[in-house]
Amino acid sequence: METKPRTPVLWLHGLECTCCSESFIRSAHPLVKDVVLSMISLDYDDTLMAAAGHQAEAALEETMRKYKGEYILAVEGNPPLNEDGMFCIVGGKPFIEQLRHVAKDAKAVIAWGSCASWGCVQAARPNPTQAVPIHKVITDKPIVKVPGCPPIAEVMTGVITYMLTFGKLPELDRQGRPKMFYGQRIHDKCYRRPHFDAGQFVEHWDDEGARKGYCLYKVGCKGPTSYNACSTVRWNEGTSFPIQAGHGCIGCSEDGFWDKGSFYERLTTIPQFGIEKNADEIGAAVAGGVGAAIAAHAAVTAIKRLQNKGDRP
């Protein structure tokens, strides 16, 4: 165990904002210093590595040669296709070339965040650089998608340590996300869910409901259609999460969340309520559209609540 080489990780950056790297270094368990000193060998990551230019590229090539088929490729950001890929240049060449080159001999690929997984903000309409998620470019390797803008730190290190500890990829849903973190909606485990069920809502910012921690559904919360671990793992060592801090979820781990209407628009369709339904059974949940499912759901849960009340001894 002691002499076994640490698994090399090559971390590439395309069009992105580096929020994924920033999130990664926030990990509290494990601490990121323990990850990079004792668990993996982060041989290339242009945000943190000491070497630059030719020496940085040489470090990348050396790991690819020495650990052919054994290294993990982690991708933050995505490649643009317009302008021959020259909207993102690394080493004088289009990023997409580096991405394909490093993917070729990778054992597995991790798509960090919503950029690599779905396209994220630069791919929002009209996607001027024609930025695409990495699965459009890497088609012959398993890709673990860890969406979110950014993903939660402990989810990121959790995915990596799972792979190192159990020697396999985590179980993925149909969209390629680890079921352990993306199998349920934020709404399913939200601490304000009882207020939803009771029909107690924040109607306006800073009203009495906001001060009492009522449900944010009416001011646009996307928790009912967003698959992520924010309400369970929470953020920054479990300190809080967006809903607890009073703002609705903006759905940042969902495919195309930028183009699903305003963050303050009320969801009008929430398909298939009930925590027993996982992401695959429901399929890609769609925010927006028309319908009164939400009202029906609220009514049903309110009735259930009354029934439960009645059942109490």
Added chain:
Amino acid sequence: MSSLPNASQLDKSGRRIVVDPVTRIEGHMRCEVNVDASNVITNAVSTGTMWRGLEVILKGRDPRDAWAFVERICGVCTGTHALTSVRAVEDALDIRIPYNAHLIRNLMDKTLQVHDHIVHFYHLHALDWVNPVNALKADPKATSALQQAVSPAHAKSSPGYFRDVQTRLKKFVESGQLGLFSNGYWDNPAYKLPPEADLMAVAHYLEALDLQKDIVKIHTIFGGKNPHPNYMVGGVACAINLDDVGAAGAPVNMTSLNFVLERIHEAREFTRNVYLPDVLAVAGIYKDWLYGGGLAAHNLLSYGTFTKVPYDKSSDLLPAGAIVGGNWDEVLPVDVRDPEEIQEFVSHSWYSYADETKGLHPWDGVTEPKFELGPNTKGSRTHIQEIDEAHKYSWIKAPRWRGHAMEVGPLARYIIAYASGREYVKEQVDRSLAAFNQSTGLNLGLKQFLPSTLGRTLARALECELAVDSMLDDWQALVGNIKAGDRATANVEKWDPSTWPKEAKGVGINEAPRGALGHWIRIKDGKIENYQAIVPTTWNGTPRDHLGNIGAYEAALLNTRMERPDEPVEILRTLHSFDPCLACSTHVMSPDGQELTRVKVR
């Protein structure tokens, strides 16, 4: 003070050195320099190598959503674009936020400043000065003595502590897998710290890594997460409830206020006992390396920040202003609305204007991408070996203030604050220079010391101290205001778009960790008609303009002597002193949303 060279005067005859990618920055950047026979840099070219086009994506969207889009300009300076965006929208719609919201936004903004500066110094910049491999030669006892001499108040200072750190580092290096330290320049004579200082710095690299994850929890309390906390037009979404039913589940309550105060104290201790002493210790040992001044000795710009009294810019702890030609005796006023003051040029950027000798104010900005390389480029369109800086050569535009290239950032803020007579800043700067002169036996004046790579790094640390100190004031003011009976956190009078004028325009400004930040917005029929941002790295990383004025990065690299031209330690040192943020600088896009280049699927 030497005069600033024009691009036409730069000597390109010597050997060309290419650094791509420039690492330990945010985003993608390339740097090329020419060195003469003595390995002195005679020409420097910095290229922004990414472009995302966020402003066109914003066109036609709800202005209340804009903060979330532009927050994703940058995940390192996370929150600063969101704050600047809500300010721009509030300016356009004439919305005034409650005092509690002002204070909470201040706390969040300063949290970013403190976090960003600490991470910058330890995780992006330190390896330009610190040699972790050399730390293996250190005597832990001597390191302990050094720590106690440099900062007697820091608790982690025992010989056993440093022995443990060294043992861990030794195990790491002996594994043969150097990870992030692979292919570093560890036998380059540019590294000058004694092994004990290297070991102390490695320990602090790790301590800072632990600390940084805690200070951002202030964002998590008020904004729900970090990176990318939530903001809101009209105030803040985190309602206050101290003593009523539901307080325990409310965002701001007694426990979360206590939690925030703890984080401020931790960050304050670290800044005073670790960060500032480390910067001064490094500066003392590199006392002869006073390169990197460049534009800092000439032109500086700040929009002012840390406003104490809401909407009263004269209460900025770091004031707005411009200094031109190195004249510290006159701090000029800056008006971000004046079409004659701030303008962007594109003669050397991968965009086109109808007339590229003219600049455009951001409210009237045009951005049409045009990726083309000059005739003297070596390599090809998709494999650039050497760039032709006589032509277009960067995805960054060239902003100018009254025609001048300007340096922005902590050093600009500090020189402007010093020149404006801000007492807190004067005391900090004078104290630091005195300590530097005392420890080195030198007798440098401020104008010799501050405009330099080291001066830039020191200003950032001093600013961290100012930010964290004033967070205590903000926290006290917040509690005081709540005590006085004010619980308001949002002004919702103009939340509904039906209350807005048919057309409006506004500007939001801030001082981001890296410098002056402005967002200009036009709203029409409740939607965004035009959105433009000019960010700090656009100023500092600017390419040349049509008159040959060079920007801060390029100017700062000139005249620097490299120990080994193949190993860009000195280039990295100076570029990192600006803390480049390329995703920020290169996202600018057409306000009109005109058709861009056609899709070419490769």
